């Protein structure tokens with residue numbers, strides 16, 4: 001019913017250049033661009049980043065509507081921001097003046113800045129997760145964290161935790177759907193009803209979900225232990241990552257963008 | 268009133284790369300007051316089909332008429348709660364829907380959702396509990412400290428307590444021990460015979476289908492392959508083999524005997540008449 005609309009974070013099995021990039025490269029690009037997004041580099045900076053995003057989106061063969069859908073949950077937050085900002089920020093030139101109610105230019109600019117930044121971050125993350133299989137993503141994270149093992153960071157354990165969490169997201173969604181259906185068959189109305197009914201209907205969903213999640217966690221732990229899983233053991237990988245020219249090129253591009261933004265800011 | 272299904276189709280995740288057509292034009296008329304089995308290989312669309320019956324899924328195309336409700340694509344069902352009360356749906360592994368502190372509260376949860384007073388609901392619970400083979404001592408226990416089979420009973424009681432006119436059961440006996448499964452099936456048959464409830468049973472267990480059901484519907488890859496009364500269906504074991512269903516033991520025995528040269532008429536479906544038939548032939552041989 002509701003769950004099918006979750007777009008954020010779902011892998012889209014398409015065949016594109018972006019899909020075939022090394023996950024480490026994609027994560028690094030995301031990291032660099034995220035930093036760039038937060039540098040106050042004015043309109044020029046945003047245009048450069050936007051151009052990069054448009055090209056990446058085009059190359060990834062993802063539908064524009066898919067990326068836009070990922071932003072749907074953000075709309076309320078954006079409206080909320082706009083309201084708060086208009087009420088609080090009273091600098092710049094006044095654009096609207098109705099009695100006590102006034103809107104200043106800075107309020108609009110501030111909101112716009114934040115909204116654009118959020119949009120960039122969401123689209124960038126969506127491109128990453130939509131073009132990278134969860135397992136590759138974890139592998140990438142693990143490899144990138146490898147150097148930090150020297151200072152005691154358990155890269156493998158972190159990666160294992162992430163991949164288990166990712167593995168169970170679809171299961172959890174499926175389970176949620178199933179329990180919602182079962183409770184709906186017992187007359188629960190998840191869409192309408194007052195606050196009290198809402199709380200009760202959510203309870204009838206959350207409790208079984210927790211129960212089955214704990215069951216599942218225990219089963220998984222037992223199964224892993226029964227097969228002799230030892231988190232501290234050295235292990236090899238079936239899949240070996242290799243950086244190619246296109247990966248280097250992608251990262252170089254993002255470094256250049258980061259540089260441009262830094263340049264504008266500092267100079 | 269029978270259940271009428273016309274050209275019903277269902278596509279999951281329509282319009283995305285994950286789009287999958289699970290039902291491809293189902294035409295069925297399910298008789299009232301009978302026990303109808305829906306069988307088919309895993310993934311053939313059984314669960315998808317039954318979820319249409321109480322409006323959990325809306326068809327992508329085609330129509331469905333059930334208990335005076337007319338369901339068609341894109342149309343919001345008016346008074347969907349009433350439909351859910353008329354058509355009780357028990358899911359595969361229903362024990363996962365339990366959530367209350369006590370069994371009494373959990374079973375009373377459904378009736379209360381349909382606007383029945385707490386006291387009246389508790390009264391109904393007391394009436395339903397013995398029917399699923401649990402006594403009053405269970406009322407105040409937590410549903411989470413029960414065995415899997417007992418949880419299943421509580422969950423089924425949670426639907427039966429709504430007194431639905433049509434009872435849809437998605438593999439209600441999967442994972443139960445043979446004795447427990449038999450008790451469950453006996454309960455459902457009682458509801459059918461004594462209260463005249465229409466029962467739809469999704470099952471992989473051909474012994475149950477043969478013993479308890481009146482009617483068989485075979486689904487295969489989202490289509491209706493067969494619709495027959497039970498006798499006719501089991502008189503043709505080749506139909507089962509065709510769709511990869513393991514026939515009941517007696518049919519397999521019959522086929523083995525036929526292979527060895529015994530002449531056994533198709534109409535023989537129970538052990539005593541099979542024994543009689545073989546006896547006749549063995550004696551005749553001597």
Ligand SMILES: Nc1ncnc2c1ncn2[C@@H]1O[C@H](COP(=O)(O)OP(=O)(O)OP(=O)(O)O)[C@@H](O)[C@H]1O
Pocket residue numbers: 279280287288289307308309310311312313314315316
């Ligand atoms: N929520 C869903 N989203 C997408 N596809 C689904 C969903 N539920 C079922 N399907 C697909 O629809 C098809 C039919 O599934 P369904 O659950 O109806 O099969 P079934 O006959 O009940 O199988 P089983 O005997 O294993 O219970 C399957 O191919 C399945 O993968």
Ligand SMILES: [Mg+2]
Pocket residue numbers: 313314315359437
């Ligand atoms: Mg099923």
